[in-house]
Amino acid sequence: MMTQVQSVITAQVDSKTIALSEYEPYVEEKANIPDSVDVENVSWLSLADVTKAIVHHAFWLADQKQKLSPKQYRKLLVDRGWKGEEKKYLKIATAFSKFSPQDLAKIEPLTVYLLANNSNKYKPVIDTLLDLSAITQEAVRSLVKQQRTPKQPKPEKPSIWRRTKNGGRYCQIPPIHSEDEQTGVTLQKMMDSEGLSAQKIVAEAIALRQAYKEGRLVLVKEEKK
Template identity: 60%
Template structure:
């Protein structure tokens, strides 16, 4: 059982008294959070530009030694690509763009070259601006026509073929097939398999029509 504190009751504590402080704390946190993201983005660009400058100024041996000292072998490539992609900009230009977008544009700089070029025309660049340009750049893929398939899957992983319904005003195919089944005692599957085999043989030149013999 909790022991009540002498002289203090629940009615004496007004929760509304804390609302201004809570709101102030939330605003401060949000400001700090967005500012931190901005600092990360600028740092990424500054590092990329610095690394590209080192590669340009140092000998190959010195450059490799630099990477070795910091354990960056192989990791530098993505940043060199960022430097090449955003070489016409300043790090501050992308202070309002989140880091992942920077990597995305650099990784696919050929695909998004038009986006990067258009950003040069903006005096203020933010996440919404970049996102809008990226969405406009993406062209919807033309839907490929679905290839007709007669195959159906079994639960055990096997498959079987299923011929779609044949609609004819004359009903000739269905009537002829039914007559063959009745007269020859064969199943529809057997007759269809035989018909397909004969057609394939004809396509391969193994069969000819009787009138072609003369």
């Protein structure tokens, strides 16, 4: 099971990223493995090794960009097959410039990428890590969770439309509440005196209001005698 997990971790990281010959700490660690162990047949990279290698690579690449001329830097990227891949590592170097690779060893590689790629959003999280005595994946996950603000549900637009079983639709006016019940009283009187349905009267009222809004109906005030 351990071999499978380590293999998955190794597969998740570009082999160019963890070219161990470039990072002395990892060469020394490999050299310190007992001779009785067949190094070539053991996947000895742990999760911490992968994270540290990524951060080491990011810092080294950022340093090369500062030291080399633009032409030399481009040649470095092309020669090593990193062209187009360098930006995400430079983001890591920028986001975690105040940390050492060892500081971040207990964070999952994907979490490192997440924070670096969204450094503006997660700047409070990264700043808080500076105050922690031990930076762990659990601590980072908790800080990230706190940083995420729950999306406020958009208020639903009021709708009078309802669906029938056969796919059609009809409009349904919500209940009308008023202290004096004037609207309901007036509507009922119209229904009783004119023999019309509530729907018919409401439809006519809406048509008249629409005509007034469009200027086709003018309100004439009676002059006082």
